[in-house]
Amino acid sequence: MKEFKVYIGITPENMTEVLHSSLKNDSIRESFSIRHHNSAGRCFPTRFIKIEPLSVYGQSYNTSIWHISLTGIINEASVEEVKRDYDQFRETRVMQHILKHLRQRQLLTPYNSILTQSGVRLEHPLVTQLYESIVLTGDWDKAETILHDISVAGLFDQYLKSSHPRAVWQEIHDTDVNGDIPPVRGGHAMCIDTKRGYIYLFGGWDGQKSLDDFWRYDIKEQRWAIISTNTSLELNAPGPRSCHKMVYDSKTNCIYILGRLYDLDKPATRAQSRNAEIGPTSSSQRMSAAADETPTLSSRPMPLPEFYRYHCEHNKWEHLDIDENGPRTIFDHQMIIDSESQILFVFGGRAAEKDLDYSGLYSYDVHIKKWSLLQATNSAIPSRFGHSMIFEPTARQLYIFAGEREDRFLSDMYIYDIATNNATEVFSNFTSSSGPQPCFTQRAVVDPSLQEIYMSVWTSRCIHRFGGLIHDRATHPRPLTESSDWLYRYSSRPGKWEKIHTLEEHHKRSAPPSSSPPQDGTLANPPPRFAHQVVYDPNSKTAYLHGGTMMVDSDFAKLREGNDGLSEEVPMKRLSDFWKMTLRRLSSSELIRRSAYLIRQQRFKEMCKTQAPVQSLIYLQNRVSQVVNHDDPNETQLFRSLLTYLLDPSSPVSMSPASPSIGYAVNALEQSGSLEGLETSDLQKLSPSQGQGGLEIQTSEEKTLHPTQQSLSQASLDQRTKTFEDILEFIADDAKQPAGSLLDLVDDLL
Structure with a gap:
């Protein structure tokens, strides 16, 4: 046998691949470490082992395995303890997937009921606060404050360590x-x-x-x-x-x-070595001895x-x-x-x-x-x-x-x-x-x-x-x-x-x-x-x-x-x-910046639907631009693409791209990525008058309508959820909801 796979499991019907390797074509014993824990680091027990030969060293050979020995823990009490711990882990993970599924669909009543009765923790409390601030209430300033608390709690550490330096x-x-x-x-x-x-x-x-x-x-x-x-x-x-x-x-x-x-x-020769043990020789003696007794490949002392x-x-x-x-x-x-x-x-x-x-x-x-x-x-x-x-x-x-x-x-x-x-x-x-x-x-x-x-x-x-x-x-x-x-x-x-x-x-x-x-x-x-x-x-x-x-x-x-x-x-x-x-390496401040960029993007998108275009444009320039890495072409391109939300015809207060009130500002931002030198008063002058267009320019962010006062569309809810889950990529696995979907788990059972 050359290439092979090893599967293990409690039952023959449900086995997991734990090794994919190959043997050398010799008579020397080889040892392989079998994976005995899952991606979450939890050990699992096994009763059945299956070895699947994949290839042999010659076309004329049949697959042959001469000898196999296994090492591990066989103490019954220890194995039973591992089994109980693993079963409890599986139970918890299933409940976490259910909770995640219910929350994604805004079924908060059964979600809260299961959370209270089961005692299962879906995520770290700070992550829950972040979810509520972004998805439920749209409290963007509080969400950014929570990012700093998450960093202090060390929830970014796993991502920072695994990042590419x-x-x-x-x-x-x-x-x-x-x-x-x-x-x-x-x-x-x-x-x-x-x-x-x-x-x-x-x-x-x-x-x-x-x-x-x-x-x-x-x-x-x-x-x-x-x-x-x-x-x-x-x-x-x-x-x-x-x-x-x-x-x-x-x-x-x-x-x-x-x-x-x-x-x-x-x-030096053995004689020279003995002299060295007695005391150092003169430089002339050493050079002479080396010249006379230089070893060669064909004749030299041991x-x-x-x-x-x-x-x-x-x-x-x-x-x-x-x-x-x-x-x-x-x-x-x-x-x-x-x-x-x-x-x-x-x-x-x-x-x-x-x-x-x-x-x-x-x-x-x-x-x-x-x-x-x-x-x-x-x-x-x-x-x-x-x-x-x-x-x-x-x-x-x-x-x-x-x-x-x-x-x-x-x-x-x-x-x-x-x-x-x-x-x-x-x-x-x-x-x-x-x-x-x-x-x-x-x-x-x-x-x-x-x-x-x-x-x-x-x-x-x-x-x-x-x-x-x-x-x-x-x-x-x-x-x-x-x-x-x-x-x-x-x-x-x-x-x-x-x-x-x-x-x-x-x-x-x-x-x-x-x-x-x-x-x-x-x-x-x-x-x-x-x-x-x-x-x-x-x-x-x-x-x-x-x-x-x-x-x-x-x-x-x-x-x-x-x-x-x-x-x-x-x-x-x-x-x-x-x-x-x-x-x-990446720093925690960099992850806070990236997360804030995601939050402010979503905030800007929603402002485009509820606020005057010029007001949204001011926020884009003054707030979103602050957290953009303008040396990164990808981030810069994404930043400029946000302008399309200002021209969304479905927005109740959107304006035509040809409107002089916003067209000049948009062109300035598209060409230079900046509105420097363009004052708020200039933007107000470019905007339609209140009598003609019925738009009021707000220069204070405090006057922005709170999202809880508005009816949230399914599209906005999906966008907020995506923003939250994008930030979850930076958070340690044991502090956030499980990856994947409950729907995928069902597909695996079919």
Whole structure:
């Protein structure tokens, strides 16, 4: 069996689809998370399970399922409690649909009776007040006041969180014009101390040699400081390296460094390592030894464990051992630390030895200084290199995705549960789920409080995602010129990929890719690159990007691996620029403005039927225009289209479009969107006289007839209801009437 669906239910006649996935064509066990709650987050029980095979791996094969095991809660008391809770939820939801149906049809007597006797709450009390103000009484000013109360109560929060943010990039320059900054490099490592506001940077490849300089950036002071120009000269410190990883432990104020690309880094021999443990050698001795004993792919000594700890408070290095249960010397891996439990996790990468084997999933217990192998290279999560790994601290899970394996770029995603040592495939191909293309060496960061993973993609046939290459090996790619950003929301399974639009479009540069980025701030996004590093500060919701490598020649036919991913057969430019990225999101004030726009639209429409056209026109200009985003073409077009209600022949006080009393004003508004310079007295002069036309111009809104004094037509009632329901789109699901219609539920039963 390849593709399949899973259905569950209490009875065979009423089953719900909870999984649609596929199996790999191998003998490795695969686990799948079955959806066990509905869209409202309520758990539901099941008695029957149906598996529906959809396809097989070959036309000559019959569908076969060899083995299935199920895990879950089978305790009778627990299941019965879930069933009672779910039945109560269904009962409540049915009553809410009935109440909604009755209120929409203005059957308020049975509505109020059911509401009183059942004790069912249809919506939040503030939402009920909003309904009464808009639909029943037409008290528009009170409705706008309630919008502010709704915002304070947090009813807009769900919509704000799920709204599409916009990425804002800004290049950072050192505030000390005479200060040192890290020189150009790629394949370096970075980590962040969010408590003290420090970003640490170590090593990398400058195009000629591997580096061993160590830097710290003060976010508050916006200044770089050099900690060590050559860590090789320090006791127990790491030497020059690239393609390594570095993490910061907030609990102990320490930094861990693991791995290196061994081929071109010119590491020290065992004899040199022993000397380093005794004391630092002179620079001449070290250079001589490195020149005489540079390893090659065909003959080189066994790599020593490349695992170090730096004590930030004491400015002291410590060389750590890697026992037989730990990883070999690897590169292009991923490493994170769970500071709370003091466990470090390492996954993937390739061995820095001649065989270049893939590496599995390991953990390191800081307390007892012991390594453990959690998942082998051929386990549930296929090993890879150049991938991303994110730690989710709330659920204590690892998100592993993308990268390269066996000359193939990947677009899969796995979740590894630390407590159970189980891995679940979330996406076999997230590209098919509106996600990014398969990629390699991408960088990703996570915001646990928002349950979001952020990435950045430079689109072309060769693409970067917070770096990261995406390319079609069959054809030659185009230069890297376009950029876009992505986020992955994991609040639900399998989660959702969304493309983020930048606040400003990429600056159209006529200069070739090899030219330096402009320094005048005109470039909205960082230029395309790879082999860079990104860290994230969840306190300020800011991502920081530094350095990397930019290709001058985009001919992928010449590319092969080097210290930062590519060889020097293709001209490349190392970068030293430093950027920060924040996501600009909708604010509650923006939702209040949009809601007020809807309310004032409806108020204007009704004024056109009861008030003098000029009076309605004044309201349109002075009140409706205030809440229009005139930079938004859609809103501006809708605003101007409201003029058609002034010319509605069915209005008892409407005027002919040719009437000079309103035609001049309408033309002015249509042409410029404004009536600036046109005073009320001018409008009064343009209006027919009271003796001829019988119209009285009212300049005070207080004189407008209250809607409760008028008979409300069904059309106006429908318009008011639509206005109310349009505003409901901004309100949290658990605070408003259920979506859908009772009529649709009846159709489902037929």
